[in-house]
Amino acid sequence: MARSIDYGNLMHRAMRGLIQEVLTDVQKNGLPGPHHFFITFDTRHPDAQLAQWLRERYPSEMTVVMQHWYDGLEVTDDGFSITLNFGDAPEPLYIPYDAIQTFVDPSVEFGLRFETQDEEEDEDEEDNGDLAVAEVEPDDAKEPAKSGDGAVVSLDSFRK
Template sequence: MTTEIDYGRLMHRAMRSLIRDVLAEVAERGLPGQHHFFITFDTHAEGVEIADWLRERYPEEMTVVMQHWFDDLDVTDDGFSVTLNFGDAPERLVIPYDAIATFVDPSVEFGLRFESQDGEEDDEDDDAPMAEDVEDPEAHHDAEVVSLDSFRK
């Protein structure tokens, strides 16, 4: 039995559950209004499936945009898969929730950041950059990733 409650792990699990619920609703009903997502993920995390050319171009992390065109969004308990258009070349991506570094909906200034992908919390790194928008560079919007720490009093 542990001597402490691992709030960081529990918070990450809750945040990933929120992402799953949002994506499941979008898979069922589509994106409402101006909502769209920037999702940054570790391209080498366990379970990530992307085309070799994408992994070569983005060897560490990649940000995709789900906005104007996406297809076959499938949401599971462990992650999601979606087909996105990269310069008129549709590509299927499989992204486990554990691979996600940031999830942002700039239309409502909402964002989640997972500070560490290896299970250790690192509250000092609030300046981690988002990767380049590769799905639709013309649709790039400035967005601020909001750390949950900013809401603490």
């Protein structure tokens, strides 16, 4: 079998590294100016930690907003922990980078979307999904970028 460069996984690691770097800066210095984040993650990820009532309410994915109030942000090489307020009830969360599906900062029209491949597709290929970079319009600041919003670049167009 011919050896090939796995650009998809390399991009995933690089973009998750970018998220880690951004969160590390926020941990040290706080959120600058109007910056805030919408982070959607897979609640089924084996390393995700959240209260049972949140897991029941959001059985597959959850979007959290990191903006006005958050506490205890701790960034590691594998993920981050944070306490967020849910209806005046502070709840600690641990979100592994591998569980992140979207990371959006609408204040600067920046967003990343990590797409996963269906298992039905070529099972012989080791593939952790595709990465799409989305440009978020300012009017969409209340919701994270979804399919069809803004300009999206998919790595599929570069694959053989």
